[in-house]
C-alpha cells in the first residue's frame with residue numbers, strides 16, 4: 001500500500017503514531033530502526049508522543065540497520081551518536097536492549113557474525129522502519145547485493161558516498177565502508193514501513209513502483225514482503241503515474 005501525505009512532517013507524524021501504537025500493543029516489541037534525514041522528524045514526533053502517553057519501554061529492544069566502519073560512538077556522524085542524539089537520550093529504553101553494529105570492531109567479520117546471532121535470537125524484528133537511498137539501497141545494501149545476505153561489511157558506492165558526505169564537515173571524512181544488516185535480515189521483519197520523502201527521491205520511488213523484483217534495485221525486494229506500507233510525501237510521489245492514484249493504489 002502507498003500512502004501519500006502533503007508534507008514530510010505529516011508523513012512523519014503518521015509513522016510515529018503507528019510506532020507508538022505498535023509499542024503499546026506489544027510492550028516487548030523488537031523495533032528495527034534507521035537513521036538519515038528522512039527519520040529525524042519521525043523520532044522528534046515519536047519522542048513527543050511517548051512523553052504524552054508514557055508507554056512502558058522497559059521491554060523494548062531495538063536493532064539499527066547499519067553503522068559506518070571506523071566511526072566510534074562519540075563521532076558526531078556515527079549512527080550510534082545519531083540515535084542517541086535524535087532518540088535514545090530522550091526515552092527510557094534500557095541501554096542493554098539497544099543494538100547497533102560496532103563500526104570500530106577490530107574483527108569486522110566477527111562483529112557481523114555477532115550481530116546476525118543476536119538478531120536471530122529475536123527471530124528478526126517485529127517492526128522495521130526503513131528508508132531508501134537514491135540508488136535504491138536499503139540499510140546499506142547497495143545495488144547488486146544478494147537477497148539472501150545477512151549482516152555484512154559493504155563497500156559504499158560512489159553515489160552513496162556523494163549523497164551522505166553532506167553530513168560531514170569535511171566530505172573527505174566520509175567512510176568507504178559500513179556494516180549493514182543484510183537483505184534477508186530486513187525481510188524477516190513482520191511489518192515494514194518504508195518512508196520516502198523529498199523530490200530527490202521521486203525517481204527511486206518511480207523505479208520502485210514500476211520495477212520487477214531484482215537485485216540491482218535492492219528496495220524492490222520489498223515487493224515480496226507481505227506487510228509493507230510505503231509512506232511518501234507529495235514530492236517523493238510526484239513521478240508516480242496518475243492512474244495509480246485513480247485506481248486507489250496510492251491514497252492519502
Ligand code: F6R
Nearest residue numbers: 034035036037038131132133139
Ligand atoms: C540509514 C539507512 C539508509 C537510509 C538512506 C536514506 O540507517 O539505512 O538506507 O535510510 O540512505 O537516507 P536519508 O534519509 O538521509 O535520505
